[in-house]
């Protein structure tokens with residue numbers, strides 16, 4: 421497997437954060453999803469005045485990738501923070517973890533980035549242990 425450029429993926433998530441549509445929470449999030457074929461899909465959170473239709477950055481990136489025929493992934497980077505605040509490590513919500521479970525193996529690398537050089541890495545299995553997924557049906 422090719423070496424993953426964590427800094428490049430973190431920067432792509434940070435760049436995607438700039439596209440966030442978050443007038444209600446004022447919490448901007450960007451994500452960058454690396455496919456096994458090397459393609460990177462980015463996403464941002466997109467809020468709705470009705471609140472519940474809001475979509476997170478991670479799922480935006482995932483849905484873009486899957487809708488273009490990509491279902492195998494090696495890593496996802498996430499960057500998020502309230503408007504104007506110092507960046508902090510922003511972890512995927514429970515809905516995104518479950519949605520990723522549909523396609524992600526336990527060894528998917530999850531990068532939570534404050535900056536392109538200040539980030540933490542986790543395995544997906546660490547973030548969603550004892551999970552329910554396609555293999556359980």
Ligand SMILES: [Zn+2]
Nearest residue numbers: 476512513516
């Ligand atoms: Zn989410």
